[in-house]
Amino acid sequence: MVDLTDGRGRVRRRAGVRLWLSGLWLGLLVVVALLAPWIAPKDPLAQDLFLGRLPPFWVAGSEPGYWLGTDSLGRDVLSRIMHGARIALLVALIAGTVTGLLGATLGLLAGFLRGWVDVVISRMIDIWMAFPPVLFSILLIAVLGPGLTSIIIAIVVIDWTRFARVIRAEAMAQGAMDYVASSRVAGRGRLGTMVEEILPNVLPTIVVLLTLEMGIAVIVEAILSFVNLSISTDDPTWGGMIAEGRSAIHQSWWVLVFPLATLFLTVLSFSQLGEGLKDRFDPVLR
């Protein structure tokens, strides 16, 4: 009666190329960030005006040891990118995770419990969305004072709505499914149903949003560095390098292009990592 030979139990998906490529780049970045003080070829803060504006290694006039050239103060671009990765990844991980936890929890509560909980959270989201995010973050940093913690707080405070909106809608759709009614028939309480039944169904979305948010956190940190509101100007950050490189774009393009390319690849990798993870580990083949 039951056909054990049917293949439904054996269908598997292969890991996508994008999971490997994005994982490779981010893995490399993590290693570089962790080991930056030991593997960076030069001191990222050491200035030497005689070695200013050296081009990258394949262009005539380059100096051995300065692989990606130097900026106008003679600081090594490669070493600065490597040290900048520390701050970028730290912000991405902490700000992304905290934002995700806060936003997803509020979204889940609003979407599943409905009623006055939803009214309160939804109105908060509406109000939040009316603030221009960049100005809001600049204002926050101005109040909190510059520094790594302030950046992370600013990202969390501004971006939780991104999770809350999406997860709320998703939880609402899932709440209408019969498995929620079935969970009640089984005698499970409201919060139990939310955690045991709804959460596993919105988790893939949370993971995708989380990786996107990590990418966004890197960008926000770069933007704040760009407008000089990030860490102290001594610490190398990608945004700070881009800001410095912009003013000298005609004399030394490499000071702008290399941090920009690193930033681009990192943000792209984060978003692709999320999609790749979802493809690979989501048991439901859609």
Added chain:
Amino acid sequence: MADLYTVQNLRLSLADMTAKPLFGAAPRIEILRDLSFSLPKGEVAGIVGGSGSGKSTLGRALVRLLEPSGGSIRFDGTDITHLDDAALRPLRRRFQMIFQDPMSSLNPRHTVGRLIGSPLALHGFEGIQGRVGRALDHVGLPRGFAARYPHELSGGQRQRVGIARAIAMEPEFILADEIVSGLDVSSQAQVLALLEGLVRELGLTLAFISHDLSVIRRLCRRVIVLHRGEIVEDRATAELFANPQAEYTRDLLAAIPLPDPDQVWA
């Protein structure tokens, strides 16, 4: 035999949110109007009616997914009409439900073993793995299916999992809400035969909701016909088919496809 369910003057109305004015309460729509009937222990009763007749609402009120707005529902002597979730929890094990669409009622992220086993854990059953295995045996699925996810099953197999989940709780009453209407004809026959056997073997009381009288005729000894939220007929199946009283029942009977249409057409 004693009555498992006693339903008296049951009324149920839901708020019509589409007609809600900007301020003030939404108007209420009467879904069930003054239903009274009882289900003796061991009864297999069919509940039929067209769409919008209130049959699913009645079912969901019986297992208290919905709260009635009037009248009373007594389950085995206990008035469950207005009990809250906490008070219902210990009773929930005793009245289970099988849903129409197993794709929606089986959580796609959980394995079959967890789908059947976690309600058991909630009610303090012991030896859960063995119980899951026996429930799968009962519905004719291999025990190895405990490791599968719902999307790895066929439609008929999914509905068997729905049945296994309900019977594993060792309930006294099962509500089956249109459980074969999503299946192809051969799976329908298999699932019906399975349910018929289980009801007899386990001595269950069953309420079987369907819009299809030919399915009811095969399974149920008694039929309750609903029309616009009211009971228009409540009689033994054989009597109802031989001599339908209400006009609405005659219309429903006329809608059954005949096994051999040529006899009539000739």
